[in-house]
Amino acid sequence: MMSQHNHSDYTICWFRLTGTELIVYTVISFLAVLISYDRWKRRRFVLLADKLNGPKDYPIIGSALDFIGTPKQIYEHFTKLRDKYNHDLFKVWLGSSLYVVIRKPEDIQIILNSSNALKKGFIYKFLGKVLGKGLIIAPETTMDYNLDIQSDIGSEFMINGTKALELMSNRALTVWLYPDIIYFMYCKIFGLENAYKLTKKLPRLMTEKKKNEYAHNAIDKNTIETSENDDKKKRSKALVDLLLETNKVGGNLSNEDIIDEVLTIIGAGYETTTSTVGFCILLLAIDSDIQERVYDEIHSVLGDGNETITIEHTTKLVYMKQVINETLRLFPIAPLMLRELQADVTIISGNHTLPKGTACVISPMVTHFIPELYSNPELFNPDNFNADNVAKRHKYSFIPFSGGPRSCIGMKYALLNITVLLTQILRNFSVHTDLKFSDIKLKFNLTIKSVNGYPVTIRPRNSALVTS
Ligand SMILES: *[C@@H]1O[C@H](CO)[C@@H](O)[C@H](O)[C@H]1NC(C)=O
Ligand SMILES: *[C@@H]1O[C@H](CO)[C@@H](O)[C@H](O)[C@H]1NC(C)=O
Ligand SMILES: *[C@@H]1O[C@H](CO)[C@@H](O)[C@H](O)[C@H]1NC(C)=O
Ligand SMILES: *[C@@H]1O[C@H](CO)[C@@H](O)[C@H](O)[C@H]1NC(C)=O
Ligand SMILES: *[C@@H]1O[C@H](CO)[C@@H](O)[C@H](O)[C@H]1NC(C)=O
Ligand SMILES: *[C@@H]1O[C@H](CO)[C@@H](O)[C@H](O)[C@H]1NC(C)=O
Ligand SMILES: *[C@@H]1O[C@H](CO)[C@@H](O)[C@H](O)[C@H]1NC(C)=O
Ligand SMILES: *[C@@H]1O[C@H](CO)[C@@H](O)[C@H](O)[C@H]1NC(C)=O
Ligand SMILES: CC(=O)N[C@H]1CO[C@H](CO)[C@@H](O)[C@@H]1O
DSSP: OOOOTTOOOSSGGGSOOOHHHHHHHHHHHHHHHHHHHHHHHTHHHHHHHHTSOOSOOBTTTBTGGGGOSOHHHHHHHHHHHHHHTTTSOEEEEETTEEEEEEOSHHHHHHHHTOTTEESOOHHHHHHHHHHOTTTSOOTTOOSOSOOOTTSHHHHHHHHHHHHHHHHHHHHHTOGGGOSHHHHHHHHHHTTOHHHHHHHHHHHHHHHHHHHHHHHHSOSOGGGOOOSSOHHHHHHHHHHHHHHHHHHOOTTOOOHHHHHHHHHHHHIIIIIHHHHHHHHHHHHHHHOHHHHHHHHHHHHHHHOSSOOOOOHHHHHHOHHHHHHHHHHHHHSOSSOOEEEEESSOEEOSGGGOEEOTTOEEEEOHHHHTTOTTTSSSTTSOOGGGGSHHHHHHSOGGGOOBTBOSTTOOTTHHHHHHHHHHHHHHHHHHEEEEOSOOGGGOOEEEESEEEETTOOOOEEEEOOGGGOOO
């Protein structure tokens, strides 16, 4: 590699190269070849992807640099993209993964109803690695494990599980954490392994318990005795029946199925309820007219007395349900859903063909704010959900719980729970705040959260002295 540096020629070989430069050039050429080869190998994929709009992307990292930041910044960047491409779907390259944000209800219906779009995005890939393949595979497992969230192991799991999910969603947005080796080092350095370790514990216990039961009780799973009291048993049974019925997984739960149940339980039973009630109370505190209308309805359904609320009452709380749905429209707790395509899928918008391997991003944060579907989408207006307006819209215009064959199975339970909770609060108390609607700032932290919390004052109502 000797060279004369007096010569001015075009090839780099004529310059004097230091060791470092040599390494740098070699690495750069190698990467260039690799990238070209990668693009060539995936030329059809890239060609189809190039037809879609999207923010500028760079080799290797794609647009990932845009998604570095705090949850609040990521949220703001996402809404900026949403507004920029308001009238079309758009793509985002994160590394070599193609994400396409699907916006219109017609397209969403195609994706959510497609048997070629499974709910197995990157998150499951990462989680599978974390949990370890052999660990929780149990072909004979059914979900009648008594998952009691109040129990120690249950709450430990909830806390750690939520943490682990948060870590994973951060990883998904952080390209340099993609390689496993780097990620494991990162976890070690920041002491994050514990969250994962404890998350493993419950599925493992679940599996072991199940295996034992099967060893002892030959076949009939309905005769399995548990030491819990009857009440608890009934409650878990109901949830489990719902899971099985909806999922039709029967005796064949895979890793991902179990994880999915767990995500659903965390998502539907816990996060959704608390966050939605929080947002709803806040919105009602801001708009006292709507609050009074809700109160009047409760009053007319339940009366003055101390009558206990029943399912029948909840069906009569029509306006309250509109308020809850409007809250979920503005603050969908799960901001993103992912579907990975197992085959090319053609959607209606632009007659685009999305190539196999695309991760479709379906976001209520995008769809719920389309002005053609909801006039003045940035305002709190429960009338968006009166019967007339609901009938006018496409079914997939409102997707806080996803939709299609694999929609969130906790939906009914969550909505009922929210209705009961709100009724019990608003029946006896009025809520107030100094905040304005425009003061609510959100952050993107696995679920949508309010940056400033829910600053509300609660005052007891004296039903004898109600002045509306
Ligand atoms: C979903 O797809 C099936 C066929 O795969 C079709 O029969 C059904 O009508 C579709 N449903 C909706 C709501 O699009
Ligand atoms: C369980 O899944 C395996 C492979 O996915 C399949 O071969 C088997 O038939 C399934 N069993 C049942 C009971 O569905
Ligand atoms: C709520 O108000 C009703 C009367 O409207 C009263 O009977 C009931 O005890 C109150 N409940 C609570 C928890 O204060
Ligand atoms: C409701 O209040 C009445 C007396 O006002 C009392 O007899 C009854 O037990 C109460 N019911 C409940 C469910 O608290
Ligand atoms: C609210 O949303 C749920 C879930 O999509 C739906 O089943 C229900 O009919 C909606 N209620 C109203 C009043 O729009
Ligand atoms: C959509 O594209 C396919 C080919 O990819 C073509 O056969 C079809 O006619 C197009 N449909 C419309 C409505 O443009
Ligand atoms: C609602 O969900 C919360 C948290 O999961 C639970 O503690 C509460 O008992 C539920 N309420 C109803 C009425 O189901
Ligand atoms: C995300 O939310 C959790 C609470 O659920 C909180 O502990 C954590 O600090 C939040 N992370 C960031 C980066 O705000
Ligand atoms: C990271 C994290 O949240 N770890 C928690 C897991 O659960 C145990 C027991 O409840 C807690 O002590 C850890 O802090």
